[in-house]
Amino acid sequence: MSASRLFYRIGFYIAVVLIVVISVFPFYYAVLTSFKTGTAIFEVDYWPKSFDLANYDKVLTQATFPRNLLNSLFVATSTVGLSLLLAVTASYALARVRFRGRGLLLITILAVSMFPQIAVLAGLFELVRYLGLFNTPFALIFSYTIFTLPFTVWLLTTFMRDLPLEIEEAAIVDGATPWVIITQVFMPLLWPALVTTGLLAFIGAWNEYLFALTFTSSETTRTVPVAIALLTGASDKEIPWGPIMAASVIVTVPLVVLVLIFQRKIVAGLTAGGVKG
C-alpha cells in the first residue's frame, strides 16, 4: 500500500467515525443525563458515572406523562389507520387507472403535503371548535390527515406503479373487479409497502408539535412532544433537565428501535418519495 493510499484510507475512516459520533452523541448524552440527579447533573461528564432511575420514576409516576404517552400512541395509531384506509384505494386509482386530470390531481396532492401547516391553522382552529373537537384527540387525528394522507397516497402510488402489469391483467381476464384486484391481488403483494408507509406516517404523527400545541389545552389531553416542551420547574431558573431528558429518552427509544429494525424499509420509503420522480 503506497503512502498516499494509506493516507486516504485513514482519512476515510476518520470521516466514518466522525459521522457516527456526531449522529449518536446527542442521544447518548441525553441518556447519560437522564441517569443523573441532584448536583451531579450540573457536572459535565463524557462517560457514564451514575446510574440512578429517579428521573424515570418521577416522570412515570408523578406527572401526567403516562397519560400523554397513551394520547400520543392513540393519536398516531388512529392517524396511520385512517390514512392507510383512505390511501390504499385512492393510490390504486392514481397508479393503475388512466383518467383525465390524473397528473393534476397528483400534483395537487403533492402540493398539499408541502403546505405550510401554519396556513391552515386559523381555519382548522375554527373548524375544530365548530365540530366540538377542541381539546380532544380527534382534533389531532383529523388535522394530522393533512400531512399523513398526501404522503401515504404519494408513497403507495409509487409502490403500486412498480407492481407488474401482468398480474393485474390476469386478474381482469379472470373477471376480477377493481375492488377484488385491490383486496385480493394487490394487498398481499403490497404489505411491505404498507408497513413502510405506515411507519413513516406514524413517526410523523408521533413527532407533530404545532397542531398538538394549538388544539389541546389541558395536561391530560396533550401529546408527548407538547408535554416535554412544557415541562417546567418551580421557577423559570429551575428547568428540570433530569426529568426532561428521561422523558425524551422514553419517547425516543421506541422510535430508535423501530428505525433500527425496519432500517431497510424506511430507507426504501424515504427515497421512493423523493428520487423516483
Added chain:
Amino acid sequence: MTPSASLAPSDRASGRELSLQQQRVRSAFWFLAPMVIALIAAAAWPLLRTIYFSMTNTTLSSLYEGQWIGFDNYLSWRTLSSGKTIWRGTLVDPAWWNAVWNTVRFAFVSVALETVLGLLVALVLNAEFKGRGLVRAAILIPWAIPTIVSAKMWSWMLNDQFGIINDLMLRMGVIGQKIAWTASDATSMYAVLLVDIWKTTPFMALLCLAGLQMIPKDIYEAAKIDGVHPVRVFFRITLPLIRPALMVAVIFRTLDALRIFDLVYVLTPNSKATKTMSVISRENLIDFDKFAYGSAQSTLLFAIIAVFVAVYIWLGKVNLTGEGR
C-alpha cells in the same frame, strides 16, 4: 359497479374494451372520493377560511363576529390633517420583515450546508467498507428523534452554564469564555442552524445515496482506465448524473425549511434573531390574540411558498410526479 361476469375473455371485443375502461374510470372515481373529501375538509377549506379571516377583524374570543375589512391587515393608510400619512399592516411591519429575512436566511444556509454535507456522507456510505450497515443505522437516529426532543437535548448541550458544548470548546481552546448559545441574539441563529443541520443531513444523505447507487458502475471503471482524477470524475460524472435526484431533494428540504416552526419555538423562544414566519404568525394568531393579523401573515407565507414552488418547477423542469416514465 357492473357485474364482473360480463368480462369473460371470450367477449373482449373492442367495444368491451371500452366499457372495461369506463368501468375502471368509474370505480377510480369512487376510490378517490373519500380521500379527496378528506383533503378538502382538512386542507382546502381551512386554507380558504384562513384567507377569509385575514380580510376581517376577527379575534380569537369572537370567531364569528369579525367584520370584513378588506386588505387592511396587509396594508392600509390614513392621511392625518397635518398631511402626514400613517401606514399600517403586515407589509409595513418591521417585525414581519425581520421574520421573513430570518426564514429566508435560515432556509438558504441550512439547505446549502445540508446538501453539501449530505452529499459527502452519501459518498462515504457509497464506498464498500466493513460496518457500512451500522453507519447507515447510526445516521438514521437524528432523523428519527422527534424535533422537540432534539431541541431539548441540544438546548441542554448548548446550555450556557452547564452545557457540554461550552465545556468541550473551552477544553479545546476554541472559545475563551462560556457562550449563551441559544439565549443571545448573536448566536441563536447558529444554534438553530446547527440542530437543523444535524437533524436533516441524514435525510439528504439517504436521498443522495439512492441517487448514487443508480449510477452504473462501469462508467466509473471506464473513467479509472482513462486515468481521470477522482475529483474530476465527481464533478463531470457523479454530480450531473445525480442532479435530478438532488433537485427533488433540495426542493423538499427548502419547503420544509421555509415553514420551520417547532425547532425555533422550543430551542430559542423569544429570540428576535431566529423568529421565523411560522413562529410570528402563530404568536399573533394564538398568543397575542391578533387572530386576523396572524391569518394575514400565514396567508403571506403560503403565497411565498406557492410562488417559490412554481418558479422552481418552471426553472428546473423538475418532473415531480414521475408520470410518463
